[in-house]
Amino acid sequence: MxxxxxxxxxxxxxxxxxxxxxxxxFIQTIESLRGNYLAxxxxxxxxxxxxxxxEHKINIEAIRNYTExxxxxxxxxxxxxxxxxxx
Numbered sequence: 345m346x347x348x349x350x351x352x353x354x355x356x357x358x359x360x361x362x363x364x365x366x367x368x369x370f371i372q373t374i375e376s377l378r379g380n381y382l383a384x385x386x387x388x389x390x391x392x393x394x395x396x397x398x399e400h401k402i403n404i405e406a407i408r409n410y411t412e413x414x415x416x417x418x419x420x421x422x423x424x425x426x427x428x429x430x431x
Contacts, residue, residue, distance in 0.1 A: 358387040365395075365403035371410060378416040388417040394427035 359377060363370045377383060390411055395401045414420055 356382060356386055358389060360389040360391060362391045362393075363407055364393050365400040365407070367403050367406045367410075370407050374410075374414065383416050385418050387419045387421065388414075389421045389423065390414075391423045392425065394425040396427075 361370070361373055361377075377386075377388065380386070392404060392408055392411075395404050408422075408424060411420065411422055
């Protein structure tokens with residue numbers, strides 16, 4: 345049952361997207377999210393792991409560059425890890 349305070353309040357859950365080096369999948373996901381009618385009221389978190397291997401760096405950088413011009417959400421919060429170290 346909703347409390348009286350929440351009945352009239354429009355509270356949307358934030359969306360988190362975790363990414364590594366799959367550029368096209370990331371862009372496709374973001375474009376799908378941006379197409380939602382409530383996207384402009386949604387907080388989007390983008391979490392990008394750092395490269396574990398040198399050959400992944402270019403794709404990770406491409407994803408991060410894509411987020412620089414990303415619009416269409418209420419807010420964009422980015423968490424970028426520098427590098428994944430081996431355990």
